[in-house]
Amino acid sequence: xxxxxxxxxxxxxxxxxxxxxxxxxxxxxxxxxxxxxxxxxxxxxxxxxxxxxxxxxxxxxxxxxxxxxxxxxxxxxxxxxxxxxxxxxxxxxxxxxxxxxxxxxxxxxxxxxxxxxxxxxxxxxxxxxxxxxxxxxxxxxxxxxxxxxxxxxxxxxxxxxxxxxxxxxxxxxxxxxxxxxxxxxxxxxxxxxxxxxxxxxxxxxxxxxxxxxxxxxxxxxxxxxxxxxxxxxxxxxxxxxxxxxxxxxxxxxxxxxxxxxxxxxxxxxxxxxxxx
Amino acid sequence: xxxxxxxxxxxxxxxxxxxxxxxxxxxxxxxxxxxxxxxxxxxxxxxxxxxxxxxxxxxxxxxxxxxxxxxxxxxxxxxxxxxxxxxxxxxxxxxxxxxxxxxxxxxxxxxxxxxxxxxxxxxxxxxxxxxxxxxxxxxxxxxxxxxxxxxxxxxxxxxxxxxxxxxxxxxxxxxxxxxxxxxxxxxxxxxxxxxxxxxxxxxxxxxxxxxxxxxxxxxxxxxxxxxxxxxxxxxxxxxxxxxxxxxxxxxxxxxxxxxxxxxxxxxxxxxxxxxxxxxxxxxxxxxxxxxxxxxxxxxxxxxxxxxxxxxxxxxxxxxxxxxxxxxxxxxxxxxxxxxxxxxxxxxxxxxxxxxxx
Amino acid sequence: xxxxxxxxxxxxxxxxxxxxxxxxxxxxxxxxxxxxxxxxxxxxxxxxxxxxxxxxxxxxxxxxxxxxxxxxxxxxxxxxxxxxxxxxxxxxxxxxxxxxxxxxxxxxxxxxxxxxxxxxxxxxxxxxxxxxxxxxxxxxxxxxxxxxxxxxxxxxxxxxxxxxxxxxxxxxxxxxxxxxxxxxxxxxxxxxxxxxxxxxxxxxxxxxxxxxxxxxxxxxxxxxxxxxxxxxxxxxxxxxxxxxxxxxxxxxxxxxxxxxxxxxxxxxxxxxxxxxxxxxxxxxxxxxxxxxxxxxxxxxxxxxxxxxxxxxxxxxxxxxxxx
Numbered sequence: 014x015x016x017x018x019x020x021x022x023x024x025x026x027x028x029x030x031x032x033x034x035x036x037x038x039x040x041x042x043x044x045x046x047x048x049x050x051x052x053x054x055x056x057x058x059x060x061x062x063x064x065x066x067x068x069x070x071x072x073x074x075x076x077x078x079x080x081x082x083x084x085x086x087x088x089x090x091x092x093x094x095x096x097x098x099x100x101x102x103x104x105x106x107x108x109x110x111x112x113x114x115x116x117x118x119x120x121x122x123x124x125x126x127x128x129x130x131x132x133x134x135x136x137x138x139x140x141x142x143x144x145x146x147x148x149x150x151x152x153x154x155x156x157x158x159x160x161x162x163x164x165x166x167x168x169x170x171x172x173x174x175x176x177x178x179x180x181x182x183x184x185x186x187x188x189x190x191x192x193x194x195x196x197x198x199x200x201x202x203x204x205x206x207x208x209x210x211x212x213x214x215x216x217x218x219x220x221x222x223x224x225x226x227x228x229x230x231x232x233x234x235x236x237x238x239x240x241x242x243x244x245x246x247x248x249x250x251x252x253x254x255x256x257x258x259x260x261x262x263x264x265x266x267x268x269x270x271x272x273x274x275x276x277x278x279x280x281x282x283x284x285x286x287x288x289x
Numbered sequence: 290x291x292x293x294x295x296x297x298x299x300x301x302x303x304x305x306x307x308x309x310x311x312x313x314x315x316x317x318x319x320x321x322x323x324x325x326x327x328x329x330x331x332x333x334x335x336x337x338x339x340x341x342x343x344x345x346x347x348x349x350x351x352x353x354x355x356x357x358x359x360x361x362x363x364x365x366x367x368x369x370x371x372x373x374x375x376x377x378x379x380x381x382x383x384x385x386x387x388x389x390x391x392x393x394x395x396x397x398x399x400x401x402x403x404x405x406x407x408x409x410x411x412x413x414x415x416x417x418x419x420x421x422x423x424x425x426x427x428x429x430x431x432x433x434x435x436x437x438x439x440x441x442x443x444x445x446x447x448x449x450x451x452x453x454x455x456x457x458x459x460x461x462x463x464x465x466x467x468x469x470x471x472x473x474x475x476x477x478x479x480x481x482x483x484x485x486x487x488x489x490x491x492x493x494x495x496x497x498x499x500x501x502x503x504x505x506x507x508x509x510x511x512x513x514x515x516x517x518x519x520x521x522x523x524x525x526x527x528x529x530x531x532x533x534x535x536x537x538x539x540x541x542x543x544x545x546x547x548x549x550x551x552x553x554x555x556x557x558x559x560x561x562x563x564x565x566x567x568x569x570x571x572x573x574x575x576x577x578x579x580x581x582x583x584x585x586x587x588x589x590x591x592x593x594x595x596x597x598x599x600x601x602x603x604x605x606x607x608x609x610x611x612x613x614x615x616x617x618x619x620x621x622x623x624x625x626x627x628x629x630x631x632x633x634x635x636x637x638x639x640x641x642x643x644x645x646x
Numbered sequence: 647x648x649x650x651x652x653x654x655x656x657x658x659x660x661x662x663x664x665x666x667x668x669x670x671x672x673x674x675x676x677x678x679x680x681x682x683x684x685x686x687x688x689x690x691x692x693x694x695x696x697x698x699x700x701x702x703x704x705x706x707x708x709x710x711x712x713x714x715x716x717x718x719x720x721x722x723x724x725x726x727x728x729x730x731x732x733x734x735x736x737x738x739x740x741x742x743x744x745x746x747x748x749x750x751x752x753x754x755x756x757x758x759x760x761x762x763x764x765x766x767x768x769x770x771x772x773x774x775x776x777x778x779x780x781x782x783x784x785x786x787x788x789x790x791x792x793x794x795x796x797x798x799x800x801x802x803x804x805x806x807x808x809x810x811x812x813x814x815x816x817x818x819x820x821x822x823x824x825x826x827x828x829x830x831x832x833x834x835x836x837x838x839x840x841x842x843x844x845x846x847x848x849x850x851x852x853x854x855x856x857x858x859x860x861x862x863x864x865x866x867x868x869x870x871x872x873x874x875x876x877x878x879x880x881x882x883x884x885x886x887x888x889x890x891x892x893x894x895x896x897x898x899x900x901x902x903x904x905x906x907x908x909x910x911x912x913x914x915x916x917x918x919x920x921x922x923x924x925x926x927x928x929x930x931x932x933x934x935x936x937x938x939x940x941x942x943x944x945x946x947x948x949x950x951x952x953x954x955x956x957x958x959x960x961x962x963x964x965x966x967x968x969x
Contacts, residue, residue, distance in 0.1 A: 474950055
């Protein structure tokens with residue numbers, strides 16, 4: 014399956030992924046009730062929010078890793094639970110926060126595992142698999158590391174290898190849960206630039222959970238702000254990132270100006286508001 | 290490097306997968322792990338050779354050539370009776386129990402994501418011991434009763450551990466911890482029975498705990514043989530998915546693996562295999578732990594290797610049995626202890642060599 | 647801290663109960679106003695006090711050793727026996743019983759220490775701890791050596807006279823019976839040294855849990871941390887096993903419990919683990935003396951029978967956090 018070709022993000026395309034009044038809970042704790050959200054297709058969406066606001070839970074529900082207790086997640090017009098799991102895996106890829114590299118595995122072998130949804134008993138390694146893996150490693154800059162063991166790599170390198178694995182899956186929808194943790198600043202920007210390319214050039218729909226407000230402002234087309242399991246704001250960065258919102262949701266007193274380089278909103282923290 | 294549209298047979302992009310070769314014919318493509326395949330075949334060859342040799346040793350010495358003739362159906366007389374009624378059941382019990390344990394251990398190590406994984410992670414081995422010790426020390430049961438008790442309590446313990454860990458569908462780590470808890474409780478009970486029991490009974494129980502290949506008959510062979518032939522390929526079918534699960538439940542799920550179902554099926558098969566091995570030869574725990582590790586280091590595999598682990602398990606057991614029979618020490622060397630000594634020493638030796646991955 | 651108070655309480659209970667219960671006032675009198683003619687005073691002073699103190703020490707040793715081992719190997723299945731210490735002690739003692747006819751608990755202790763030290767040293771070398779720090783390799787080396795030693799021990803037992811097995815089976819379930827000052831002295835010194843060593847490593851262990859990359863970045867030398875930690879574990883676990891026989895459950899689960907109460911900071915995990923284990927061991931020893939009068943149930947058995955179900959309950963309630 015070749016990557017989708019050029020496509021301009023179009024505002025009136027039907028959202029491929031959305032949640033309809035879902036109630037999310039795990040370990041006996043209800044995280045969100047009657048939550049509805051649409052992920053705009055072909056856009057770069059970022060979910061923001063303070064710790065434990067339910068953003069990872071929402072992402073996992075959207076990726077079918079968590080079954081909603083009420084409501085449903087809809088992928089391409091159908092309840093996501095009605096697809097065969099491998100079919101979902103071909104349409105939607107998730108880079109989770111926690112993952113384990115099997116002992117002694119090489120980078121190439123780990124990235125190659127991303128091709129699992131496309132493989133069958135008699136199609137164990139097609140030409141398309143080779144192309145996808147090579148492309149994924151190139152784009153994440155891990156090609157020179159291909160034959161090294163993943164255990165030997167640094168945290169940043171390992172993160173890029175996992176990203177390559179999810180990219181090798183070649184899904185039009187890509188969900189990333191805090192992909193920039195453990196990366197130094199240059200690599201963080203590298204990953205975000207890569208995500209932007211995947212979105213603009215390949216036309217993939219991206220949803221990232223991020224911590225850094227300014228990174229979100231710089232790269233996102235669409236921001237979803239969550240707090241206590243509910244969505245409190247949604248829209249373009251300049252519309253969503255306001256001093257009022259920052260104070261209410263993050264307990265942060267801040268000044269917002271236009272980033273002198275990119276023109277996107279830039280959050281200048283002034284101090285924290287002690288009441289939360 | 291440019292990535293143009295892919296033409297048929299035009300290999301511009303080639304990924305180096307460790308120890309593997311791709312074979313393509315039309316739409317069909319197969320990935321052959323060459324080093325692993327070679328290792329497994331060599332191991333199986335060794336097992337066959339050593340098995341033939343094992344059939345020839347003993348108080349009534351035979352040539353290997355004679356043994357082969359007997360196996361082909363051209364034998365006769367005392368030699369045939371000894372080989373077919375005494376030695377062959379012993380050798381086959383050892384080989385297939387070892388294979389069952391190797392495969393079982395591979396599954397447990399994969400599922401627990403831990404090099405120390407073994408059927409005891411789910412409390413099986415300790416549970417089996419409880420049943421057997423109780424039979425010997427409290428009820429004074431026959432050998433068959435002991436074996437059956439062991440299997441039943443072992444399976445029951447595994448089921449209890451699994452159920453206790455299944456709250457909210459998030460097994461994994463919880464399974465390990467509950468296995469440890471339950472294992473500790475049963476271990477204490479076993480200790481209590483061994484200490485309080487009659488000394489003779491305690492000694493018998495201790496001997497059972499060491500495993501044995503003595504006095505094996507075809508009754509011992511068939512269940513574990515059929516079990517291995519049927520169940521090991523089933524586990525092999527699951528192995529790819531289990532390898533994905535090793536990367537994390539979330540990673541595997543988003544790749545399209547049905548994690549809970551795969552894990553449950555695999556653990557169920559693995560416990561069955563361990564039970565069959567225990568019924569055949571008593572507890573021989575170390576093989577399940579060592580065989581997959583030894584195989585993995587030899588074959589440089591990072592995927593779950595079911596057939597490989599099974600072959601290594603079979604080899605460990607038959608080497609242990611031969612050693613105990615050939616050592617001129619005049620000591621009782623139970624198979625379960627021999628596998629510990631040999632497997633352990635081999636693992637130590639592997640560790641002392643500079644590791645090149 | 648409530649745990650410390652609990653420990654003192656349990657210790658006092660242990661002084662009082664047993665085959666013969668001694669009133670608390672008499673117990674305290676035995677300590678402060680000793681009357682050599684009073685049998686109760688003799689009982690308390692020569693048996694109960696050292697035994698209880700030993701139980702405290704053994705508990706502390708196992709709790710700390712377990713916490714260190716789990717931090718170092720980042721493996722929740724790690725218990726102090728992983729460095730081959732228990733197996734070494736057992737092998738040495740079995741050999742001593744079989745070949746030298748040893749029967750005295752004090753002798754058990756010395757042989758146990760010897761066996762533990764040799765086994766620990768072997769695992770240290772085999773696990774490549776001098777050159778590098780590969781947790782998987784150390785764990786495998788320990789597991790391999792443990793199995794070899796256990797197998798050899800059993801072979802010796804199976805091929806010896808019945809009396810040998812009889813002696814061994816009582817030692818192997820873990821028991822503090824008959825351990826007096828002669829055992830308490832050396833073990834206390836050893837464990838004290840081990841605890842001091844562990845105390846100096848606490849900060850480094852926080853880093854070690856995160857992996858050798860990060861710990862190096864934090865200025866901690868993984869090699870040194872591993873070497874010293876291994877030494878601490880060998881000393882602590884070896885001392886405990888030599889004194890009381892192998893007590894399995896505590897070193898594995900006390901750290902989990904501690905972590906669930908305190909979080910991952912080892913400045914808290916280690917003391918909590920230590921106190922929790924001590925309470926468990928002392929309490930179990932006391933219970934073991936009461937439950938089967940006039941006989942005893944070994945402390946190793948009681949610890950698992952009490953701690954096991956409680957541990958399972960905690961896991962089910964989701965109270966135990968991933969490492």
